[in-house]
Amino acid sequence: xxxxxxxxxxxxRNLELRPGEAAWRPPNGKKAGLSExxxxxxxxxxxxxxxxxxxxxxxxxTGEIIEIPKRSNEDTCRARGWGEIHADSYGELxxxxxxxxxxxxxxxxxxxxxxxxxxxxxxxDRRDWGSSKDGIGAPLTVDELKKFAAYHYPVYAFGYxxxxxxxxxxxxxxxxxxxxxxxWTRSTxxxxxxMLITHSMGGMVARACAKQIPEKIAGVVHGVMPALGAPACxxxxxxxxxxxxxxxxxxxxxxxxxxxxxxxxxxxxxxxxLALSSGPLELLPTHLHSKWISVQLKLPKxxxxxxxxxxxRNPYKFYKDFECWYRAI
Numbered sequence: 001x002x003x004x005x006x007x008x009x010x011x012x013r014n015l016e017l018r019p020g021e022a023a024w025r026p027p028n029g030k031k032a033g034l035s036e037x038x039x040x041x042x043x044x045x046x047x048x049x050x051x052x053x054x055x056x057x058x059x060x061x062t063g064e065i066i067e068i069p070k071r072s073n074e075d076t077c078r079a080r081g082w083g084e085i086h087a088d089s090y091g092e093l094x095x096x097x098x099x100x101x102x103x104x105x106x107x108x109x110x111x112x113x114x115x116x117x118x119x120x121x122x123x124x125d126r127r128d129w130g131s132s133k134d135g136i137g138a139p140l141t142v143d144e145l146k147k148f149a150a151y152h153y154p155v156y157a158f159g160y161x162x163x164x165x166x167x168x169x170x171x172x173x174x175x176x177x178x179x180x181x182x183x184w185t186r187s188t189x190x191x192x193x194x195m196l197i198t199h200s201m202g203g204m205v206a207r208a209c210a211k212q213i214p215e216k217i218a219g220v221v222h223g224v225m226p227a228l229g230a231p232a233c234x235x236x237x238x239x240x241x242x243x244x245x246x247x248x249x250x251x252x253x254x255x256x257x258x259x260x261x262x263x264x265x266x267x268x269x270x271x272x273x274l275a276l277s278s279g280p281l282e283l284l285p286t287h288l289h290s291k292w293i294s295v296q297l298k299l300p301k302x303x304x305x306x307x308x309x310x311x312x313r314n315p316y317k318f319y320k321d322f323e324c325w326y327r328a329i
Contacts, residue, residue: 001263002026002086002199003159005052006060014056016047023057026086027262028064037258048264049272054163054279059084061159067095081176084159090199094155097197101153104145114145152189156180160205165278170208177209177216193218200224201283229285231292237274238328240266284328285315293326 005024007017017023027033043051063083065074077083082094105112114122122139158176160169177194184191195218196206203225210217235242243260244253264270274280285292319328 001162001201002089003162004060004063004084004086005057005161005163006062008056008058012056014053015050017051017056022060023051025060025063026089028066028086028088033255033258037261040263041261045268045272048269049276052163052273052277054161054277057161057163059159059161063087065091067091069095069098072098080154081157081159085157090157094157097153098155101155104149112142112146114142118145158202160202162201162279163273163277166201166204166208166282169205169279170212173205173209174212177213181216192216196220198222198225200226200230201279203227204282226283228289229292230283231285231289233274233280233283234285234293234328236263236270238267238326240264240268240270284319287313287315289315295326 001024003024004022004026007014007019007021007023009019013019014021014023025036027036040048061078061081061083063085064087065077065082066087068074068077077094082091100115100117103115104118106115107113118140126138156176158173160172162169180194181191193216196210198206198220200223203220203222204227206220206222207225210220232242241260241263243257243265245256248256264273318324321327
C-alpha cells in the first residue's frame with residue numbers, strides 16, 4: 001500500500017475519478033494525514049470500491065520527493081521512480097542508500113579514509129546478517145571496500161499497483177529492470193544485474209520476478225516479507241483496519257485511528273475493496289502459517305490468548321465457513 005496510484009490516463013474509465021487524478025496517495029506529514037483521513041471518512045463503501053478499482057488505476061509517478069541526496073537533484077530522483085512510492089515511508093531509505101553506497105571513502109591529507117557510515121557498518125558481525133561462510137564475520141578490509149568503491153550504485157524505486165496480483169506486478173518489475181539495464185548499457189556503462197531491496201508485499205513481487213529473470217538479479221534483501229501470509233489481511237477483512245493497539249501512546253493511537261479512517265475502519269468499508277483485489281487476497285495466511293488467529297480475553301488480572309482451530313487445520317476450508325463466529329466474511 002506504499003505505492004501511489006492514480007486513475008489511468010487512457011483506457012478503462014474510473015467511475016469516480018478524472019483521468020490522472022490521484023486515487024491512493026498515502027499522506028506525508030500530519031497536516032496531509034488529517035486532510036486525507038477527513039476525505040476518506042466521507043466516502044461510502046461503494047465509492048471506495050469504485051475508486052480502488054484495480055483495472056482502472058496505474059502507478060502515479062508524481063508523488064512528493066522530500067529528501068534529495070547530495071550531488072543529485074529532483075529530476076534525477078523522479079526519473080528513477082522515487083515519486084512512485086510513499087515519501088514518508090521510503091524517502092529517507094532511498095536517500096541514505098544513494099549517498100552511502102556511492103561515498104565509501106573521503107580524502108584526508110592525501111590518504112583515503114573510510115566514511116563514518118562505513119566505519120559504523122564495519123562494527124557489526126556480518127554473521128548476524130545471515131552469512132554462512134567461514135570467517136565472513138571479520139571486518140571489511142580497505143582493499144575489499146576499494147573494489148566496492150570502483151562501481152557506481154544508482155538507486156531506483158519501483159511502485160506497483162498493489163490491488164493487482166503479485167504475478168502481474170512482477171511482470172512490470174521485470175520490464176523496469178530490463179529498461180534500466182538497457183539504458184545504462186546504451187550509455188556505455190557495464191550493467192548486467194540489479195539488487196532488489198523489498199518491504200512487505202513487495203518481497204512477493206520481487207520473488208516472482210526473480211523466477212522470471214534469475215540471471216539479472218544479483219541478490220534480494222527482504223524486509224518483513226509475508227512469505228506465509230499476513231494475518232493483518234484477515235483481520236482487516238473481518239473487522240476493519242485496527243484503530244488502536246495495546247501499549248501504544250496517545251499520539252500513536254491517534255495516528256492509527258486516522259490511518260484506519262483512510263484504509264477503512266469497518267469491514268463494510270474494507271471488504272468491498274479487499275475482496276475484489278487479487279494482491280491483498282494473496283496475503284491471506286496459507287496452510288504453512290501456524291497459530292495466526294487467536295482470541296485475547298481480558299480478565300481482572302492478566303489477559304491471556306486462546307488459539308482457535310480451523311476445520312482439519314486447513315485455512316482454505318476456514319475461508320468458506322459461514323457459520324463460525326470468527327469467520328473471514
